[in-house]
Amino acid sequence: MAALRRALVIIDVQNDYFTAGGPLEIQYPDRHESLANITKAIDLAEAQGMLVAVVQHQYPAGAPVFAEGSEGWKLHPEISARRKDSWKHIVKSYASVFAGTDFEAWLRSNDIEAITVVGYMTNNCDLATAAAAEPLGFEVEVLSDASGAVHLANEAGQVGAQQLHETLMVLLHSNFATVTTTNDWIHAVESGAALPKGDLGSSAVQGQAAFAPVA
Numbered sequence: 001m002a003a004l005r006r007a008l009v010i011i012d013v014q015n016d017y018f019t020a021g022g023p024l025e026i027q028y029p030d031r032h033e034s035l036a037n038i039t040k041a042i043d044l045a046e047a048q049g050m051l052v053a054v055v056q057h058q059y060p061a062g063a064p065v066f067a068e069g070s071e072g073w074k075l076h077p078e079i080s081a082r083r084k085d086s087w088k089h090i091v092k093s094y095a096s097v098f099a100g101t102d103f104e105a106w107l108r109s110n111d112i113e114a115i116t117v118v119g120y121m122t123n124n125c126d127l128a129t130a131a132a133a134e135p136l137g138f139e140v141e142v143l144s145d146a147s148g149a150v151h152l153a154n155e156a157g158q159v160g161a162q163q164l165h166e167t168l169m170v171l172l173h174s175n176f177a178t179v180t181t182t183n184d185w186i187h188a189v190e191s192g193a194a195l196p197k198g199d200l201g202s203s204a205v206q207g208q209a210a211f212a213p214v215a
Helices: 031-048 103-109 122-136 161-176 182-191 200-210
Strands: 006-011 051-057 088-092 114-120 139-148 152-154 157-159 178-180
Touching: 006 031, 006 122, 031 051, 031 114, 031 139, 031 182, 088 103, 114 122, 122 139, 122 161, 139 161, 139 182, 157 161, 161 178, 161 200, 178 182
Parallel strands: 006 051, 006 114, 051 088, 114 139, 139 178
Antiparallel strands: 152 157
């Protein structure tokens, strides 16, 4: 079986997600642990000769977050230190990496079959990118410990970052992506083994059994 032709996509690993007390400070998983896993994925991708895309979200100067040219807009130093000229650089203004960019064209021109998503946030850009890939025919892998979420509260209710992140991992694995850990992904890439993939039907059946009332 031929190895899957992947591209590693590093989504929005920017300083605003690491600003202590800032509105976008990643809360779960621990942002320093997820960053360490992101860099592990980068190192593996480089060792394997995998294509890499690095993405930055950008708003106009003066915006409260990701303002063009601001310190918060810049890539985290761990990413900028590893960045190479061979990487595809994408600047976006929507949640999905596909929206308003040449990302799809770049993937197709390089015969990419699957994207491996790392970075932030689980509850916005990672989710939107995975969902956007489905009708385009790209497979998606999301590394659960190389991404992260924030606490959310609004008129519809509130949810903590851990519950949000874990729930979205289950959701993504039920249809939009293969969810795995960084170490398991590394093993799969190095060995050529297939990662276990979920689907909506079996996830619904297992969910029905898991929440069946006790007789």
